[in-house]
Amino acid sequence: MLNKFIIKKDYNNTRFDKWFKKNVINIPNSLIQKLIRTSKIKVNNKKIKSSFRVLEGDRVTILNLSNYNPTNTKKKIQYLPSVNESKKFENFILHNNDDYIVINKPRGIAVQSGTKNLRNIVDTLKKTKFFELSKPYVVHRLDKETSGVLLVAKNRSTAQFFTSLFRLRKIHKTYLAIVRGEFPRTIKRMDDELEYFENKKRITSRAITLIRVLKSNNKFSFLELIPQTGRKHQLRKQLFKRGFPIIGDPKYYLEKNKSSRENIMLLHSYKLKFMKNDNKFTYQANYDEIFKKKINLNFR
16 A cells, blocks of 8 residues: 655655654654665655655655554653633743744743653643644753743744754844852953763863953842853853852852852843844843842842
């Protein structure tokens, strides 16, 4: 029996194996490659390579698909927000169009679900009016305790576009933070080799951040941070490394300040800029009242 499929717009320029697992059946890559090699899978009646990228309108034929069983995968638990919670997200919308949405992410909620974070932005957005005809695609992340500008795509092609811009460092982000200590105004740039572990293997990645002191005293500093690279916990690690941890950071803090730590991390994604179709787009998110009160209290 010959099974037939047509590639939809949402999967234009997607690797064939990725499309296959999402839309046909989740089987090992080795089996997909075997089916391709033995001509049991064809695209537009032609034999393809495993690295082939499908295009909108391509016709896929698969011989005897019913002979294969899907690989068992652990089902992801989806967070189900209340109607009021989903509606409340309308207050955080900065911009909305057919291709993407920009929100002022509140602190205390993860972007995606995880073992420790069931409540998350993506599952909440799914239940809003903004995603009635589409689904959210994450193109970048903010830490759970970080607030501010978050860009979410509405279709695969837009997600691929933004992912490429981030990879090429053509999306520019500006953060605001309040740290402990008087940060030297002479330091305009932080350039470090940050250490990470992947499968117990130690790796180092270069991290660069431009920095400007907006306000300071002998106890605190209010900083503008412009990352030039996108490493995990980059800003938090670089500031901690220099002895100026972000107030409320639950992971990177000085031991002497442990007892006086606050439960709110004062790191805010303030601005995001990029070019699309020769047009410049800038989105800006004001920090919340808690952040504002900390500025007024610490920098009178």
